[in-house]
Amino acid sequence: MTFSPALEARFAKLLTIYPEGRQRSAVVPMLMYAQDEVGCVTRELVEEVARRCGVQPMQVDEVIGYYSMLHTRPLGKYHIQVCTNISCLLTGGEELYEHAKKTLGIGHKEVTPDGLFSLEEVECMGACSWAPAVEVNYDFHHEVTCEKLDRLIEDLRKLK
Numbered sequence: 438m439t440f441s442p443a444l445e446a447r448f449a450k451l452l453t454i455y456p457e458g459r460q461r462s463a464v465v466p467m468l469m470y471a472q473d474e475v476g477c478v479t480r481e482l483v484e485e486v487a488r489r490c491g492v493q494p495m496q497v498d499e500v501i502g503y504y505s506m507l508h509t510r511p512l513g514k515y516h517i518q519v520c521t522n523i524s525c526l527l528t529g530g531e532e533l534y535e536h537a538k539k540t541l542g543i544g545h546k547e548v549t550p551d552g553l554f555s556l557e558e559v560e561c562m563g564a565c566s567w568a569p570a571v572e573v574n575y576d577f578h579h580e581v582t583c584e585k586l587d588r589l590i591e592d593l594r595k596l597k
């Protein structure tokens with residue numbers, strides 16, 4: 438499997454930063470970086486990362502099963518994650534998530550037909566002090582209301 442030169446350089450560096458014999462520690466960051474480039478964690482990618490880290494593909498599958506930020510199906514261009522854990526729940530996170538479902542016309546881990554948005558209900562993102570929190574790709578949005586979310590979605594639609 439071939440990757441961009443930038444990703445190859447990242448992979449090479451990752452394999453040097455862990456102690457000898459601990460290259461399996463690179464599995465998660467490799468998958469995260471590769472997911473951004475490839476679009477999702479494909480079967481081919483699982484096997485490639487396993488080979489590079491000296492583990493069995495099944496061990497990579499186990500990692501994917503544990504970490505919800507790893508996706509085996511392509512996401513939308515803008516992946517909207519709405520937290521519904523306790524701090525966000527108490528400040529309207531669940532209503533926000535329901536509103537997002539209705540506005541986008543999709544459910545948990547689904548993608549809009551145009552491929553622009555995907556939606557995910559997530560666990561705590563560590564932004565509890567600014568609940569309810571939403572993350573779009575790698576950008577955090579704090580104290581989000583339904584109106585703020587609508588504006589955000591409209592702004593993203595304009596960007597395409």
Ligand code: FES
Nearest residue numbers: 520525561564565
């Ligand atoms: S509970 Fe939502 S960010 Fe922590």
